[in-house]
Amino acid sequence: MNYTLIGSFTSPYVRKIRLLLFSLGTYKFESINYLEKKDGDYLKSINPINQIPILLDGETKIFDSRVIYNYLSKKHNLKPMTIEEENILSAIDAAMDTSINLFSLRRGGLDLNSGNSYVERQKERVPLILNWLTPWVKTLDQKNTPHWNFLTMSLYSYLFWGEYRGILDLTDFPEHKQFLEKFKNAPGVHETTPPPA
Template sequence: MLKLYGSTTSPYVRRIRIWLANTQHEFINLQVFSEQDRELLMIKNPTMKIPMLEDDVDGATQIIYDSRVIYRYLTEKFADPALTWEQENQLTLIDSANDSLVQMFILSNSDIQADEDKLFFKLQKERVNAVLVQLDAYVASGKFSSWNYPTVCLYSLIDWIEFRKLHNMQGLTNLLEFHDENSQRIEVTATDPR
């Protein structure tokens, strides 16, 4: 049986949880900052990041790291179609905004305040702004009209931004409408971190 390790609040974990909604699997909710769960991560995953997927293949345990690699593994396992290059680029945009926001969120939780004049924060905010504007335009042009993996990832990002109050979404009306339109899907409500 597939085992997905993660936390209920991670946007990277949530995208895989949503994607696996109709697939039998076990979700192991980790408290990633607790000593016991950090030890488990250290044993199973040297990156010490979530999500991580465990699968028994022909009697051997296969562990897959990183949401993007997990998705690729699942598409091969279940013979799903591969992503197009356009979809790969969409994921790169989504992941870059996610990565920047995760870094700033961790720094904030470490009592390091975002200083607009510091290069690190300036670059992260610049990236997030540029990516969200591009994603807003993509939504307006219909690029996220099908409920597929990139769409799931975009939803997980926008919902996490709203949940954690990480970015002012004012003016990004297409992204906000996209969020509202998909917020009542059963797999979305079942994985809501709130």
């Protein structure tokens, strides 16, 4: 294996790939901070999408966490996802995209409570998704080894990041809160915990 993952220590998209790579063996992690000019320029020069994560496998460069997952899944003969599982991953990624957008808008100085209709639509999406995920989340058991998979790695990375950044309040989502507690010692979680906010 000759994998290099380019990303940051805080990004939930990067973290879920780190968790996946941790479960597959060794890899090199190249950390960048795209908000700093030098790293920002570097990112633009290697990825026209200008986002992390990026996986390098020798000469092969792969953009986007889902494509990285599909690539690694094929290469390591992971069990293909069912349509139901694909939908769960789409839902988690949509919540993640929405929360990252809201966080970035807030960091850029936008008041998220100004009533802006687009922001309100974004804010609505997250509870819709979390509620839809609840029946599945309730079935998850940390003692059941196959339950630690790319879906739960994605959910863990997202929920942890949302709380860490103060963009997600799980008070009304006890099952999701319990999920974080149950899986806090899953393989790779400690090793990939972001530095204190």
